[in-house]
Amino acid sequence: MNSKRSTIKHVVKRGLCTGCGTCAGACPREALTMVVDRKKGRYLPQLDEYKCTRCGLCYDVCPGPGLDFESLGGSLFGDVPEHLALGKYLGTYVGHATDKKVRHNGASGGLVTALLTFALEEGLIDGALVTRLRPDRPLEPEPFIARTKEEIVAAARSKYCPVAAGAALKPLLESAGRFAVVGLPCHIQGIRLAERRLPELSERIRYRISIACSLDYSFLGTERFLRGIGIAPEAVEMLEYRGRGWPGSMLIRARGGTDTIVPLADYYSRLRPYTLGRCTLCSDMFGELSDLSCGDAWVPELVNTDKAGSSFVVTRTPEAEELLEQAASQEAVQLSELGLEELLASQKHAVFKKRKLKARMLLNRVTGRSVPHYRQRLSEPIQGDYLDALKFYLARSALAGDSAILRALFHVARRLARKKP
Numbered sequence: 001m002n003s004k005r006s007t008i009k010h011v012v013k014r015g016l017c018t019g020c021g022t023c024a025g026a027c028p029r030e031a032l033t034m035v036v037d038r039k040k041g042r043y044l045p046q047l048d049e050y051k052c053t054r055c056g057l058c059y060d061v062c063p064g065p066g067l068d069f070e071s072l073g074g075s076l077f078g079d080v081p082e083h084l085a086l087g088k089y090l091g092t093y094v095g096h097a098t099d100k101k102v103r104h105n106g107a108s109g110g111l112v113t114a115l116l117t118f119a120l121e122e123g124l125i126d127g128a129l130v131t132r133l134r135p136d137r138p139l140e141p142e143p144f145i146a147r148t149k150e151e152i153v154a155a156a157r158s159k160y161c162p163v164a165a166g167a168a169l170k171p172l173l174e175s176a177g178r179f180a181v182v183g184l185p186c187h188i189q190g191i192r193l194a195e196r197r198l199p200e201l202s203e204r205i206r207y208r209i210s211i212a213c214s215l216d217y218s219f220l221g222t223e224r225f226l227r228g229i230g231i232a233p234e235a236v237e238m239l240e241y242r243g244r245g246w247p248g249s250m251l252i253r254a255r256g257g258t259d260t261i262v263p264l265a266d267y268y269s270r271l272r273p274y275t276l277g278r279c280t281l282c283s284d285m286f287g288e289l290s291d292l293s294c295g296d297a298w299v300p301e302l303v304n305t306d307k308a309g310s311s312f313v314v315t316r317t318p319e320a321e322e323l324l325e326q327a328a329s330q331e332a333v334q335l336s337e338l339g340l341e342e343l344l345a346s347q348k349h350a351v352f353k354k355r356k357l358k359a360r361m362l363l364n365r366v367t368g369r370s371v372p373h374y375r376q377r378l379s380e381p382i383q384g385d386y387l388d389a390l391k392f393y394l395a396r397s398a399l400a401g402d403s404a405i406l407r408a409l410f411h412v413a414r415r416l417a418r419k420k421p
């Protein structure tokens, strides 16, 4: 036992916890539990000091303080092409599930779900770490190991709320077999760090699939949005953030059976002010440490014509390429190549992550906050990015905070900005 080793408490104290849950999933003593901080509307790890031996594992697997993408990416993927926004990559594609229901009910093209069910049916995996909303508490996510096609399909669609997917590494470590894991870029970062420390975890995981993520939102976002449209969060029996075609809609089923459907465009911007603070300091939109990333194919030709939905795919390992190839050749998915420039042009938030990040980092530093340290290439912000960073945080705190003055100031500033020629 080394009494000097840092624990996850240091990360939480510095405001750098991503809430990914890896520490809780990796702790051999079960000394950590992911608990919802109701005031902040997010998960934070809670440490049981009596169980903790200060072994330091929780700190070592934590992506919160930052990450050396350069050496990790190099050792994982070797000498393959690299792009500032995507990290290392082998191929870029666009596609969707062949099964019409899976496509219709997925977030974009149902591609993640189709690849998982294909891998399961082919015996390539014994299950997958995926996330569903809890049937008993429908606003709360539940990462779990799905072992049947039905369970994988039921866990499709995006959850725009905090998810501690890494906490489900515990049951995965305790299971025999090989698995796929699906998560946001921060989940995959934690999993990769955990794999470095726990070789037995690495042996269990066959595919690491990241869904792209520009930002994630606190539980307060959904709760206040629901109240705003006259639905008490406690009255919700079932909620789906996306699905029903592309780009999809939120389905809210109130107890008693009344359904309300809200298009993505109508609720998504209302969640923005509730962006989790740590997400604003993240550099990784595409899940650069995953074997395969999927996201919404906001490609102009598809946006106007394809209401059924498509996902883009980025591969980084030969095994991921092989999975795609097999799934396409057996018609589980439909796939075509997508030019790198076309993919990047459709993902405007890549700029937010790679160019504007340094401006937000600076703003956090000058206001005395800790920032993560990333060893990777970021581009230099342009002058306007600094003003943008200020506006971004002002808008966030004004709209999400309780300060009526701040809120009023923000609306005045927005009006004035609109009036400008």
Ligand SMILES: Cc1cc2nc3c(=O)[nH]c(=O)nc-3n(C[C@H](O)[C@H](O)[C@H](O)COP(=O)(O)OP(=O)(O)OC[C@H]3O[C@@H](n4cnc5c(N)ncnc54)[C@H](O)[C@@H]3O)c2cc1C
Binding pocket: 105, 106, 107, 108, 109, 110, 111, 112, 113, 114, 130, 131, 132, 155, 156, 157, 158, 159, 160, 161, 162, 163, 165, 182, 183, 184, 187, 211, 212, 213, 214, 215, 216, 217, 294, 295, 296, 297, 311, 312, 349
């Ligand atoms: C918070 C958030 C932000 C996103 N931002 C972007 C973006 O900026 N640009 C973009 O192109 N795409 C973004 N996405 C990804 C996009 O919404 C789709 O997930 C992606 O296109 C894959 O769609 P699909 O139909 O292929 O996947 P599906 O077949 O619908 O499967 C999705 C899989 O992801 C898992 N999952 C869903 N939500 C979460 C979560 N929060 N944490 C862990 N696992 C989860 C599900 O359990 C399921 O296995 C975001 C998703 C989330 C949750």
